[in-house]
Amino acid sequence: MPPEQHAEQHDDILLEASDERGILRLTLNDMARRNALSEAMLARLRESLDRAAADNTVRVIVLAAHGPAFCAGHDLKQMTAVRDAPDRGRAYFTELMAACSGVMQAIVDNPKPVIAEVAGVATAAGCQLVASCDLAYASPEARFATPGVHIGLFCSTPMVALSRNVSNKHAMEMLLTGELIPAESAADIGLINRVVPAEELTAHVTGVAHQVAAKSSMTVATGKKAFYRQREMPLAQAYEYASGVMVENMLARDAEEGIDAFIGKRVPEWSDR
Incomplete structure (x- = not known):
């Protein structure tokens, strides 16, 4: 239940x-x-x-x-x-x-x-x-x-x-x-x-x-917004846009924490930023 x-x-x-x-x-x-x-x-x-x-x-x-x-x-x-x-x-x-x-x-x-x-x-x-x-x-x-x-x-x-x-x-x-x-x-x-x-x-x-x-709310919000935006774009424009989103996401605190946690085989601690 x-x-x-x-x-x-x-x-x-x-x-x-x-x-x-x-x-x-x-x-x-x-x-x-x-x-x-x-x-x-x-x-x-x-x-x-x-x-x-x-x-x-x-x-x-x-x-x-x-x-x-x-x-x-x-x-x-x-x-x-x-x-x-x-x-x-x-x-x-x-x-x-x-x-x-x-x-x-x-x-x-x-x-x-x-x-x-x-x-x-x-x-x-x-x-x-x-x-x-x-x-x-x-x-x-x-x-x-x-x-x-x-x-x-x-x-x-x-x-x-x-x-x-x-x-x-x-x-x-x-x-x-x-x-x-x-x-x-x-x-x-x-x-x-x-x-x-x-x-x-x-x-x-x-x-x-x-x-x-349980996921980073920053990551989820970033992904949801990008999903709906790229869907309406031509292929080349969608990749250009999504690549920019990916770069900004990589620089976010939670991406750094998540990757470090994955490499270190531990549970990540999200800060939602």
């Missing part, structure tokens, strides 16, 4: 809990709306992610959910309610999409690794949320879809994260058919890392989180 969580912070839609090894667990808790990315949920997620990014005691973030749905995407009832506005909701939709995109980028740009723990259905922007995380593990009960095409609304923003995690053909199949895919298929195409038995999922994710948290 994972270590006991403490310092839990309760509110209606998002729960926060941290453990003594620097794991911050954010749990979507709006089961009545299938953990939809409502205005309030997006605001809370962004606030928590930004706060965690600046908190030196947080080393890894786990994103989980209560209920049968990990996240059902946007709250369509909330979105439909603004259609009577003079602009038919254009201003509201624009603001909502910007907020959602901001949350996804706050995950990618966060210096702390973010791990999705998926025990239910993740659809549309919920699937986008999983794809935006650095790592993702799911139970066999999990399902994934970008089903907007069923209701005349192509999942264009989920497409951004999805297409950066799986091949073009697999992404387009999900986007064009809108069909749910099982957890095993999601693992096969690279949307998630691995399928884990439901009763072991939290312990497995916590174990991975603790493994990552």
Whole structure:
């Protein structure tokens, strides 16, 4: 079993809990709306992610959910309610999409690794949320879809994260058919890392989180930032950029300590700088 969580912070839609090894667990808790990315949920997620990014005691973030749905995407009832506005909701939709995109980028740009723990259905922007995380593990009960095409609304923003995690053909199949895919298929195409038995999922994710948290946070943050930046560059530019990152990393205190510890066959003592 994972270590006991403490310092839990309760509110209606998002729960926060941290453990003594620097794991911050954010749990979507709006089961009545299938953990939809409502205005309030997006605001809370962004606030928590930004706060965690600046908190030196947080080393890894786990994103989980209560209920049968990990996240059902946007709250369509909330979105439909603004259609009577003079602009038919254009201003509201624009603001909502910007907020959602901001949350996804706050995950990618966060210096702390973010791990999705998926025990239910993740659809549309919920699937986008999983794809935006650095790592993702799911139970066999999990399902994934970008089903907007069923209701005349192509999942264009989920497409951004999805297409950066799986091949073009697999992404387009999900986007064009809108069909749910099982957890095993999601693992096969690279949307998630691995399928884990439901009763072991939290312990497995916590174990991975603790493994990552034991590394130098400076090294992890450097590597995460470099990974996403080089991915969008042409090959020669990516190597030039990554070489510069490697040089600066070699000059960092933790790289010096880590190499000395490896040569001396001892456990390194990180200073996170």
